[in-house]
Amino acid sequence: MANSAADRFAGLPLRHWKPQQRDDGVLVLYFDRADASVNAFSQDVLIELNDVLERISLELPKGLVIASGKASGFIAGADLKEFQDFDRKGTVNDAIRRGQLTFQKLAMLRCPTVAAIHGFCMGGGTEISLACRYRVASSDASTRIGLPEVQLGIFPGWGGSARLPQLVGAPAAMDMMLTGRALSAKAARGIGLVDLVVEASDLIDSAAKLALKGCTRPLKQRILARASNTFAARKLLAPQMAKQVARKAPKAFYPAPYALIATWAKNGGRPIRARLDAERRAVVKLAGTSTARNLIRIFFLTERMKALGKGESGIARVHVVGAGVMGGDIAAFAAYKGFEVTLQDREQRFIDGAMARAQALFEKKVKDPAKRPEVAARLQSDLNGDGVATADLVIEAIIENPDAKRDLYNAVEPRLKAGALLTTNTSSIPLDELREHIARPALFAGLHYFNPVAQMPLVEIIHHDGMAADTERRLAAFCKALGKFPVPVAGTPGFLVNRVLFPYMLEAATAYAEGIPGPAIDKAATRFGMPMGPIELLDTVGLDVAASVGKELAPFLGLDVPAALATVETGKRGKKDGQGIYSWQNGKAIKPELPNGFVAPEDLEDRLILPLLNEAVACLHAGVVSDADLLDAGVIFGTGFAPFRGGPIQHIRATGADALLARLQTLQAKYGERFAPRPGWDNPALRAPVA
Numbered sequence: 001m002a003n004s005a006a007d008r009f010a011g012l013p014l015r016h017w018k019p020q021q022r023d024d025g026v027l028v029l030y031f032d033r034a035d036a037s038v039n040a041f042s043q044d045v046l047i048e049l050n051d052v053l054e055r056i057s058l059e060l061p062k063g064l065v066i067a068s069g070k071a072s073g074f075i076a077g078a079d080l081k082e083f084q085d086f087d088r089k090g091t092v093n094d095a096i097r098r099g100q101l102t103f104q105k106l107a108m109l110r111c112p113t114v115a116a117i118h119g120f121c122m123g124g125g126t127e128i129s130l131a132c133r134y135r136v137a138s139s140d141a142s143t144r145i146g147l148p149e150v151q152l153g154i155f156p157g158w159g160g161s162a163r164l165p166q167l168v169g170a171p172a173a174m175d176m177m178l179t180g181r182a183l184s185a186k187a188a189r190g191i192g193l194v195d196l197v198v199e200a201s202d203l204i205d206s207a208a209k210l211a212l213k214g215c216t217r218p219l220k221q222r223i224l225a226r227a228s229n230t231f232a233a234r235k236l237l238a239p240q241m242a243k244q245v246a247r248k249a250p251k252a253f254y255p256a257p258y259a260l261i262a263t264w265a266k267n268g269g270r271p272i273r274a275r276l277d278a279e280r281r282a283v284v285k286l287a288g289t290s291t292a293r294n295l296i297r298i299f300f301l302t303e304r305m306k307a308l309g310k311g312e313s314g315i316a317r318v319h320v321v322g323a324g325v326m327g328g329d330i331a332a333f334a335a336y337k338g339f340e341v342t343l344q345d346r347e348q349r350f351i352d353g354a355m356a357r358a359q360a361l362f363e364k365k366v367k368d369p370a371k372r373p374e375v376a377a378r379l380q381s382d383l384n385g386d387g388v389a390t391a392d393l394v395i396e397a398i399i400e401n402p403d404a405k406r407d408l409y410n411a412v413e414p415r416l417k418a419g420a421l422l423t424t425n426t427s428s429i430p431l432d433e434l435r436e437h438i439a440r441p442a443l444f445a446g447l448h449y450f451n452p453v454a455q456m457p458l459v460e461i462i463h464h465d466g467m468a469a470d471t472e473r474r475l476a477a478f479c480k481a482l483g484k485f486p487v488p489v490a491g492t493p494g495f496l497v498n499r500v501l502f503p504y505m506l507e508a509a510t511a512y513a514e515g516i517p518g519p520a521i522d523k524a525a526t527r528f529g530m531p532m533g534p535i536e537l538l539d540t541v542g543l544d545v546a547a548s549v550g551k552e553l554a555p556f557l558g559l560d561v562p563a564a565l566a567t568v569e570t571g572k573r574g575k576k577d578g579q580g581i582y583s584w585q586n587g588k589a590i591k592p593e594l595p596n597g598f599v600a601p602e603d604l605e606d607r608l609i610l611p612l613l614n615e616a617v618a619c620l621h622a623g624v625v626s627d628a629d630l631l632d633a634g635v636i637f638g639t640g641f642a643p644f645r646g647g648p649i650q651h652i653r654a655t656g657a658d659a660l661l662a663r664l665q666t667l668q669a670k671y672g673e674r675f676a677p678r679p680g681w682d683n684p685a686l687r688a689p690v691a
Contacts, residue, residue, distance in 0.1 A: 009055055016045045017052050018069055025062030026208040028116075032069025039070055041124040042079040043095060050102045053109065060111040063211025066132060067116040067204060073142070074115075077123025080152075080296055083287075092287045096280050099124065099158035103131040104276065107159075112214060116207040118200055121145045122182070127160040130167065134215065135193065136207045137185035138200040145193065146182030152299060153292030153644070155260040157283035162275035165268060168192045169221075170228040174241055174264065178257045192221045229268045238265035253529050253644045256286050290654065294646030301633040302485060309480025311473065314419070316340060319382070319391035321408060325576070326425055327397030328354025329453035332361050335379035336454075337482050342380050342387025351381045361454060388415045393478065395447055397425040400548045402433050413439055421471060423447040424462075427545070428498050428552040431464040431491030441466035445475060448495060450638055451541065458637040459484045464491045487634040490624045493556040494549070496631065497638035499619060500648070502553045503611035505546065506561065507674075508534035511607060513562045517598065518581055519591045524604040529642025534608060536589050538565075539574035539581050557615070559674055603667065610664050612641075614678050616648035621680025628685045649686065657686040 005019035005027065018030040029052065033039050056064060068074045078099075086095045106113060106128065115129035118138035126147050129135050137143050147156045147164070155161055155177060164173040172191040176183065188194040195215055198206040227233060238261050245257045259282050267278040286292055316339065320331040323345035331343040331354065345351050358379055366372045380387070388394060394416065396408055405424060413422060422444050424434060431446055438444050446462025459479045461472055472488055479486035489496045508521050512535060522533020538546050547568050550561040574580030575587070582589040601607075616631060625631045632647020645651040652660055667675040680686075 008059060009052065012051055012055060014048065014052070016048050019052070021061070022208060024208060024212065026065060026211050027056065027061035027063070028065045028067055028204060028208070030067050030069035031075060037070070038072050039068055039075045039125070040077060040079045041075065041099065041128075042082050043098060046098050046102045050098075050105060053102070053105045056111075057105070057109060060109070063112045063114065063208065064109065065114045065116050065204065065207040065211060066106075066128060067207070068118065071119075073119025074117045074121040075123075075125025075128065076120055077125055077148075078158075080299060084293075084296060087287055087293065093280070093284045096157045096283055099127075100276050100280060103128055103159050104272075107131040107272075112211040114207040114211045116203050117145065117185075117194070118143055118203055120182075123147060123149055123156070123160075124158055127156055127158040127163075130163040131159060134195045134207075134210050135188075136196045136198060136203060136210055137188060137194045138203050139185055139197050140200050141184070143185040144182040145185070145188045146180065147177050148180035148182070150178060150256050150260065151180040151295065153254070153256050153289060153295040154283050154286045155256050155263075155279075157279055159276055159279070161260060161264065162272060162279050164193075165229055165264060166225060169225040170233065170237060170264065170268065174237075174261070177260060178241065178245060192217060192225070231269055234265045234268050238262070250529075253642070254291060255289060256292070259286055290646075291644040294644055294650060297646055297650070298633070298636060298643055301629055301636075304629070305485040305487060305633060306480060308486050308488070309476040309478075311477050313392075313474045313477035313481060315392040315421070315474065315478045315481075317387070317391045317393075318342075319344065319385070319387040319394045320397060321345070321385070321394065321412070322397035322399075322425075323350040323354035324397065326449060326451060326453065327395070328357055329361075329451075330395060330397060330425065330449055331379060332358035333453050334482065336361060336365055336375055338378070339481075340378050340380075342382035342385075342391070344382045344385045344387070348381070348383050351383060355379070355381060365454070385412070385415075388412055389417060391416070391420055393421045393423065395423050395425055400426060400429060400545075400552070402429055405429070405434055406436060409434070409438060409444075416440075419443070421445065421474065423475070425449055426462075428494045428549045430493050431462055435464060435466065442468035443471055445471050446491060446495070447475060448497075450497070456638070457483075457485050458497070458634060459486055460495050460497060460634070460638070461486050461488045462491045462495055463488060485633070485637055487625065487630055487638075489634070490622070492622065492624060494553045496619055496624050496634045498549055499553065499557075499624070500612055500615045500635055501639050502549060503557065503559065503615050503674075504608055505534050505538055506550065506554075506559055506565075507607050507611050509538065509546075509562045509565050511604065512581065516600065516604065517592070517594055519594055520598065520600045521604065521608070522591070524600060525608050528605055528609055529645060531640040535581055536591075539584070539589060542574045542576055543568045543580050544573045603670075606663055606667060607671070610660065610667060610675065613648050613652055613660060614664060614675070617652070617680040617683065617686065618678035620649065620685065621678070621683060628688075652686050653688060657681060 005021040015034040018032050020028045031039050086092045113132040114134045115132040116136050119142045126145055147160050149155050168191045185197045189197050241261045251258045263278050263282045267275050318334050318339045318341045320327050321344045323343050331341045335341040343351055362372050362375050366375050424446050435441050435444055445467050448460040450456035461475050476486040511521050518535035521535050525533045547565045550565050554561050571577050572579045575584050578584045620631055628649040632649050635641045636643055636647050661681050664677055
């Protein structure tokens, strides 16, 4: 028998896997991917693991523990850059087969195997843990276990979808895979995914002990898991699952969850090798869809935006001026994320309303009631604005009036400490109009959030010619600390998101004024893939806000504002008043039924979507953002633009710029100059190869 790991693996060059033989006879195999800060599975990692498992199978240890050699976490999943390359070469099938065969070799080892999980455990990381007999997880808050592949347009393909339903039961397994939701160690233990939760310092020792002694899962858990995978259960549950998915993800746009349900329904009772084969075939087919390619592309765009926020912001204390819906929610969210925040307005009653909304946010977000007072204490009412003097960042969120904003800056800026940043949450006013009389323009910028603040992931960092590069860097780092995606944009009217969105919403209002029912307009947009129709969106944003933005943007874009937006009645501003274009009850729009026999115009979808695409082209041409990728990311995360289409520029590439331009010109001839092609349709970026 080998006396050490060195003897056992002699002659085998190991770069990514570091074996360590324990005195108790347990072998710990540490995954420590070479030349990488994070563990992710590449093909060479899998090939090396296969070789290691071959050696182990020849001379079995008393137990095998799979652990991470990196403090950053367990395993992030597969190397998606490599996956993209395999998709281009048409070799995804081989890559998935290799992962399945390697993990199956681990599952078939004739010794106890344990996965020792700490930190993130995603995708392939969770799948290798499922190939082990047992799983131990660290109790640290950072430990999160998930299978997020559905968010990439595929589903777990290295045995995850074949093994998880058998382990924890179909309802819990399918919920985890269909949502992509990650579980804490405690939650994973609750469904039977994890056998033991321990302190991080005891992780390896506990895993080794579990390998030697084993454990038996509760009988009730085993019976329920087995029963939920029977033919009768699959026949009953699968349609229910598909119906639930359909509420959020149309099959035509997002085929992955439906393919997962169908694969399980058809094969869930078959032997493991048959389940693996069905899984592989389904995932290979999904990987070749435009949805998967676009969603994987979006994943890389999010990584790029996160990278913009590297480094420290130097911001610990935030002062917000303006306790309206936006300002109050910005303040509350910053406090929730750990910043010390003071909130100012001209009257205490406005601050009190914002503080009440903040408490509702804390009750929703902070699950442990004992921790809520600590979070709430970070947000302080500040009628007199005393927090200005100690703030590292001041955010102005008052009315969209340039004169009012400039007056505020004149009062606030002299009280700022050295190095403090002054920012505005304006939604459309060019920064050149606001920086007049600013004494320190290098430290002045726009920081444009979107409503609702706690849900919308994007923040536009708006720059101007006099802004320092370090100001943008610090604000990006601040956004990252909030868990938001920062997108740097030029300070022109409307910036990126509102400038692209406004022509779309304006055309919807115009169509409504012509007599086309609001529900028909909304249906045309959601059929394209928008998460919400533009009429409902107008009510959600607020007709008063839309009118304010329209006043600023319409002249710049050469558009006319319909009377419905030009004059907004008091008490009928939309969702916040319970009445706008629609009536609202319990936060939901009450939409009237379409008239009998009503048929929407054939060109309604084009009338809505093409103005958005047209302005996206103009923004790219004008340099509002640095490139097409950031434009797509900004519009997706700022407007909800159909993610499966990859963003407006990607959609133009996929559909054909010339074809869309011709359709735009047809609308121009029929409806007028508001559909005239904007500058930039000759940009080579619109005809670049589709990813």
